[in-house]
Amino acid sequence: MAACLPPTLFSIPELVHSILLHLPVRDLLRVQRVCRLWKETTDHSLALQRKLFFVPVANADQEPECNPLLREVFPPWFPNHYHDSSDIPFSDDFSPGDLCKTLKWYTDEYRRMRVLSPEASWRRMFPVQPPPARIEEIYTEGGCSCFYRIAKGVIREHFQHLQEPGITMGFLWDVGIHVLEEKWEPKTLGLHWHMFPFIPTEESFKDVHFSRWIEELGPVRNVITMDVRWSNDCYPSGACPSGLSVGYFDPDIIKWDFDEDGNPGV
Template sequence: MEEEASATTRTLHLPEILEQILIHLPSRDLLLAQRISKAFQLTISASPKLQRALFFSPDPACPSSPITYLNPATGATSAHPRPQNNRLLLRAFPGVYPTVSPVLVNLPPTREDLALGRPGKEVWSWDVCISFPASPANKSPSDSSESSLPSTADPATAYPYASWRRMYLCQPPCTALHLVRRWRRSRLPAIERPGGITMGDFVDEATKGAVNGGVWSEGYVGSDRDWHFEGVVGEGTG
């Protein structure tokens, strides 16, 4: 029995073997596994594969479920991979959970399109949508003098080094979010990060009262007192 225990211990201290075991855990269990031992924590933090599974590192080619697109003009179908939602954020921010859904995107018209007087083609893409309370319940929507986390968030999320701050909203990461009001998307991004937007980026921008030099306006607050943001994930594919 002691020999078996010793063999198990030696195996779990081999980073390559431990990585292959941990990669099969659900994301929340993988995140909490860092508390088991220093060996587990070091293996998880040093493994690019496990860091991508925890949304700490970008994964441009993450496994995903496809969406089938029917081209009405040709009758042809094609499948496009679906980005992964970061379900770890659902527990930390139950009312501020980014969701990914399919959308049709109108591409700018080409020179040929303009010459023929037709619009740019429509392509399927994926859209990440996230909302954020404009202010605490006891403040008016226009008061942005203080930064605050959503009232629905777990108090533990207020820890300045909480792991959620480094997590991407989805995989592959979204690089730009546009403010949306009454189904109309702003032309310029409100939040933009070439390397991908993390939840920390989003919360900091949404609570500091100003983005890209402009102060939030009460007119942008929806009827549910939320800011609404949307951004395309990846490139559209026809």
């Protein structure tokens, strides 16, 4: 169709901008390679940057919307349905090994290298618009026949700038993969998206865990929590790398309420 149009038609910035606004996120990323005008139009348009989940939406009170591209590329990190109550709402459990099997790009070495590049554009994207304000807390719970530990972690104050102006997918990924790979195996990681209101169904009220779900989720707020469950033999061999890390992660970013010897207050 483009061949039948006047050659100058797609050189009009206003028209280009109008066309780009109607493209899906994936296509909008791709068409920036067409020419300099299309790239510059996308880079300098707040509306297009918001559509790409690079810039927060203007209305912070709008109904939350998951990033469709990230949801496609990283399905375990997102709920199947905004109001799914078949399990703990807005949570997906996975181990590093299981996670690899669910990611279509992981088995293709070329695609894996591109996705896990530190410069990959998805790392700058917000997983949800409006973006989650922060990772509120990280819970770990588990043990072996010798002991059982429940701990809570938060992002240290002098690293809070990494969450401004909201959590990017890159930061969420780095924290989650680090926690999964650290020390103990096997693990599951639950992501709780508190910005989505929980809508109970008839089946929800029949479940004995329903009241606990409500208590854990708490009120709707613009934050994410992580819930890690783990178990081990008394003499574990140590965690194995998942192959999902993008690069070096500074473990000091997370402040735990215990130290290496199990003492509180680190």
